[in-house]
Amino acid sequence: MATLWRALIVEDEQPARASMRKLFLKAAIPFEIVGEAGDGREALAMIRELRPDVVISDIDMPVMDGVKLLKAAREEGFDCRFVMLTAMSEFEYARQALEHGATGYLLKLSLDLQGLRETMDKVARELEQREKLRKVDKWFPDESRAEPTDHxxxxxxxxxxxxxxxxxxxxxxxxxxxxxxxxxxxxxxxxxxxxxxxxxxxxxxxxxxxxxxxxxxxxxxxxxxxxxxxxxxxxxxxxxxxxxxxxxxxxxxxxx
Structure with a gap:
């Protein structure tokens, strides 16, 4: 049985969240939406609670935008994958997100099943690789965590x-x-x-x-x-x- 990965949707517009849910169902991809958030601050709290495998986040949001959410999640040590939702005018922010470790981005105005499948297939491969590499930490419990420095x-x-x-x-x-x-x-x-x-x-x-x-x-x-x-x-x-x-x-x- 294929692994079912946990996904969190972060989008300030409810109709857009509903549309994303429908696309996920139609795409028949190995992801389960476990939560929704309307802004980055709410999403960060849900990341702490739900520990999703992937966060699908809009970039332009009130309170905390998607790029700041990604940075905050990384600073707190969460290694969930990020896929950014963006409009063409926000592409510079999408580039910044990629520099901070986002797996990819989806253009909201032209999002279709094929584009979603391709991006989420890439996410699934990264998650599978992550799980394989995590076994190292279990196999070498005394060596797997680096000693922190004072810098x-x-x-x-x-x-x-x-x-x-x-x-x-x-x-x-x-x-x-x-x-x-x-x-x-x-x-x-x-x-x-x-x-x-x-x-x-x-x-x-x-x-x-x-x-x-x-x-x-x-x-x-x-x-x-x-x-x-x-x-x-x-x-x-x-x-x-x-x-x-x-x-x-x-x-x-x-x-x-």
Whole structure:
């Protein structure tokens, strides 16, 4: 049975919320609408209470707009996916939302079943990947949570790596994420964590790979790609450097 993901609709106009509900039903997608909110402040309270997997949020709303809602949810540590509802005139805000981690956006005036299905299929894939990677935290309970530093922006970087380590992560991208100079970020991260960014990301990926090697029958190449290594040979080289054995040797040892 397919997973049924929990969705929260955030839209200040009731007819628009009703229309979204109808589209969800017609689209036959694996999402259940568990709540509705009329503005960002109300939505943030519902996120805390309902813990939805995805938030479908209008951008232009009273009290707290959709972009501010996304930022507030991330600051509080919620990793639900966000899809923004926008008019063409609000596209700059949609771009900002994407920069802060939104999965995508839907144009309200031209929203149809195909567009909804395509976007929500992408959300479902991200959620499935998130659940797979969360198993690492259960498998390595003592190692899965990074020790916080005394620097809030370095903690933001650590949180970003924890959530996105299977994706491409660059120093430039992390520096832009916290709006700091890349060279300064590199030096400060090592000072606060005792590890270079490269080693920190590699370590996170290798821990994920160890879980997948022990608990799944996926190929070495598939596992390397799933945890963020594009090249099989590089994955094996890095794994051996960290574990003093190859992925195959680790798998055989785990089986015993």
């Amino acid at each position: 809030p922006e370095m903690n933001r970087i650590i949180g970003y790596i924890e959530e996105h380590y299977a994706q491409e992560i660059t120093l430039k991208g992390l520096a832009e994420f916290i709006r700091m100079d890349a060279s300064y970020v590199s030096d400060l991260f090592k000072k606060k964590t005792g590890s270079t960014l490269t080693h920190y990301i590699q370590n996170r990926r290798i821990r994920a790979a160890k879980m997948l090697l022990a608990e799944t029958d996926r190929t070495i190449g598939d596992i390397g790609h799933q945890v963020g290594f594009e090249n099989d040979n590089y994955f094996i080289k890095v794994f051996k450097r960290w574990c003093e054995m190859t992925p195959n040797e680790y798998r055989k040892q785990a089986e015993k």
